[in-house]
Amino acid sequence: MRYVSTRGRAPELGFDDVLLTGLAADGGLYVPATWPQLSKDQIAGLAGLDYPTLAAKIMAPFVVGSVLEKDLGTLTREAYSTFTHTAVAPLKQLAANDWLVELFHGPTLAFKDYALQAVGLMFDGVLKARGNRITIVGATSGDTGSAAIEATKNREAVDIFILHPEGRTSDVQRKQMTTVTANNVHNIAVKGTFDDCQDMVKAMFADVTFRTDMNLSAVNSINWARIMAQVVYYFWAAVHVGPPHRPVVFSVPTGNFGNVFAGFVAKKMGLPIAKFIVGSNSNDILTRYFETGAMTMAGVVPTLSPSMDIQISSNFERLLFESLGRDGAAVTRLMDGLKQSGAYTVSDAAHREMLNLFAGCRLDDAGTTRVIGEIYKTTGELIDPHTAVGVHGARSVAIDPAIPRLTLATAHPAKFPAAVEAATGVKPALPAFLADLFARKERFTSLPNDLDQVKAFVRQNARR
Numbered sequence: 194m195r196y197v198s199t200r201g202r203a204p205e206l207g208f209d210d211v212l213l214t215g216l217a218a219d220g221g222l223y224v225p226a227t228w229p230q231l232s233k234d235q236i237a238g239l240a241g242l243d244y245p246t247l248a249a250k251i252m253a254p255f256v257v258g259s260v261l262e263k264d265l266g267t268l269t270r271e272a273y274s275t276f277t278h279t280a281v282a283p284l285k286q287l288a289a290n291d292w293l294v295e296l297f298h299g300p301t302l303a304f305k306d307y308a309l310q311a312v313g314l315m316f317d318g319v320l321k322a323r324g325n326r327i328t329i330v331g332a333t334s335g336d337t338g339s340a341a342i343e344a345t346k347n348r349e350a351v352d353i354f355i356l357h358p359e360g361r362t363s364d365v366q367r368k369q370m371t372t373v374t375a376n377n378v379h380n381i382a383v384k385g386t387f388d389d390c391q392d393m394v395k396a397m398f399a400d401v402t403f404r405t406d407m408n409l410s411a412v413n414s415i416n417w418a419r420i421m422a423q424v425v426y427y428f429w430a431a432v433h434v435g436p437p438h439r440p441v442v443f444s445v446p447t448g449n450f451g452n453v454f455a456g457f458v459a460k461k462m463g464l465p466i467a468k469f470i471v472g473s474n475s476n477d478i479l480t481r482y483f484e485t486g487a488m489t490m491a492g493v494v495p496t497l498s499p500s501m502d503i504q505i506s507s508n509f510e511r512l513l514f515e516s517l518g519r520d521g522a523a524v525t526r527l528m529d530g531l532k533q534s535g536a537y538t539v540s541d542a543a544h545r546e547m548l549n550l551f552a553g554c555r556l557d558d559a560g561t562t563r564v565i566g567e568i569y570k571t572t573g574e575l576i577d578p579h580t581a582v583g584v585h586g587a588r589s590v591a592i593d594p595a596i597p598r599l600t601l602a603t604a605h606p607a608k609f610p611a612a613v614e615a616a617t618g619v620k621p622a623l624p625a626f627l628a629d630l631f632a633r634k635e636r637f638t639s640l641p642n643d644l645d646q647v648k649a650f651v652r653q654n655a656r657r
């Protein structure tokens with residue numbers, strides 16, 4: 194499979210290079226040159242497969258020509274072997290035609306494990322084949338850092354440095370990162386904010402000498418391989434309740450638009466999906482976009498669902514590329530406008546077409562607390578604040594009630610215990626394998642909010 198940039202001016206690459214590169218050289222995001230197609234019969238044939246087998250089948254067309262092609266089934270089996278539910282991504286029925294897809298049975302209790310556990314192995318496989326090593330740097334305010342660390346710990350070809358703002362992540366989130374003591378894992382607590390951390394990571398990538406010396410790489414959600422691995426659970430969940438004979442609706446708590454874009458890819462591949470409900474908290478740039486056709490940046494406010502506290506959804510560029518007939522120049526014009534004025538507007542026609550498939554839906558913190566309480570009262574299930582935003586979307590959008598609605602449950606309730614307890618009176622327990630998390634020893638390095646000192650630390654500790 195060849196990959197093209199959404200801005201049309203970067204070289205076409207094969208999968209292995211797309212994996213290692215992340216962002217395209219022209220500032221765009223990589224997408225497959227064509228969308229693989231599954232027939233009705235092929236989709237029906239997925240129904241009885243276990244998760245790793247189904248994952249290898251869905252991802253196979255995207256890695257044609259990669260060194261990973263031959264052993265993909267082994268890779269997916271290893272990637273999901275650590276998940277604590279034998280179904281990997283079990284479905285739970287809340288009401289007639291109302292389902293949760295539980296995507297929190299991986300090592301860090303959030304859906305990001307479903308992609309990153311596979312992507313960590315992909316990095317290792319490609320780097321070993323090339324006799325190469327990389328240094329991953331990233332900034333995190335929560336879920337991404339721990340998922341990336343769990344995915345790359347003890348990997349021979351990778352060193353990973355994750356910056357977090359000291360004292361500003363939740364205790365569970367910090368402990369999930371800092372109690373991993375593998376030699377190739379380096380947690381840096383920065384005396385600053387999340388934005389300070391992110392600015393330093395960007396500056397490290399912008400320093401060409403440093404980037405080249407360290408062979409820097411990123412695992413943020415603009416990496417195509419993560420999207421690809423997320424397509425899997427859309428097929429997995431859908432074939433349990435609907436397709437190929439009847440369509441389904443997916444409700445997706447959304448931040449960077451990576452997760453819901455993976456659903457769009459599944460639709461492009463032939464999975465009958467009638468609608469995507471794009472759930473936002475008070476950081477509702479996407480809801481406002483679907484209402485108006487204008488993407489307008491605003492400041493970020495902290496909410497009960499911090500992994501969706503975003504200013505701009507970077508993966509939306511991939512949907513724009515499709516909506517604008519794969520016109521890279523047109524995408525470039527819009528993104529330039531965004532950079533200059535913090536806003537862009539799509540044509541009426543493109544906006545109308547998107548509304549056929551997508552609906553935005555927002556829920557503030559008071560609503561989130563109410564939904565968590567209601568679900569607990571009516572079903573006995575504890576859901577986390579991100580999932581609550583999705584459940585609200587699934588229940589409020591106007592659509593044929595006969596169509597099954599699937600809400601992606603993106604985090605385990607015990608990851609956000611305070612919000613869940615406030616809404617239900619019940620403190621959700623961590624799963625057994627994390628029960629001693631708070632007793633585990635932490636290891637991290639505190640550094641000042643100073644780029645040179647952080648860079649020096651990376652240089653000293655990367656094995657590259």
Ligand SMILES: *Cc1c(COP(=O)(O)O)cnc(C)c1O
Nearest residue numbers: 336448449450451452500603604
């Ligand atoms: C990352 C995250 C999201 C948002 O996913 P996107 O792919 O950025 O849209 C939602 N919920 C949880 C729990 C997350 O960790």
